[in-house]
Amino acid sequence: MPLSLSNSEALGRTYAAARMMAGLDQGGLATAAGLSAGTISNVERGRDSRAETLRAIRRALSRAGVLVSFSRNNGLASVSISFATDEGEEEE
Numbered sequence: 001m002p003l004s005l006s007n008s009e010a011l012g013r014t015y016a017a018a019r020m021m022a023g024l025d026q027g028g029l030a031t032a033a034g035l036s037a038g039t040i041s042n043v044e045r046g047r048d049s050r051a052e053t054l055r056a057i058r059r060a061l062s063r064a065g066v067l068v069s070f071s072r073n074n075g076l077a078s079v080s081i082s083f084a085t086d087e088g089e090e091e092e
Contacts, residue, residue, distance in 0.1 A: 008046035014068060015057060016044040017047035022064035 005013070015069040019029045019040070026040040033040070042048035043057065058068050 005044060008049055010046075012044045012046035012048060015054075018061050018066045018068045019044070020068040021059055023060065026052060029057065032063065033057050034060075 015082060022031065027037045030037040030040045035053065035056055039053060040047060061068060
């Protein structure tokens, strides 16, 4: 059954997933982004999507190694995590 989300709700869930991938709670992301925890909560519920707020969140997530990107062609969002492997550790 497909999810029935508005664009703003889907955007909020994307940012929530990215935050969790970074291992941050809302307060931790808020501190890293220079925002309040209430603002992070609002973004994740799809209630705040001001460009400057989202840029601050993306910058903070990027510093934690989590990238949020959006395709201008199809409007899809993706979240990826980047990290350095330990020496001698092989990727599967």
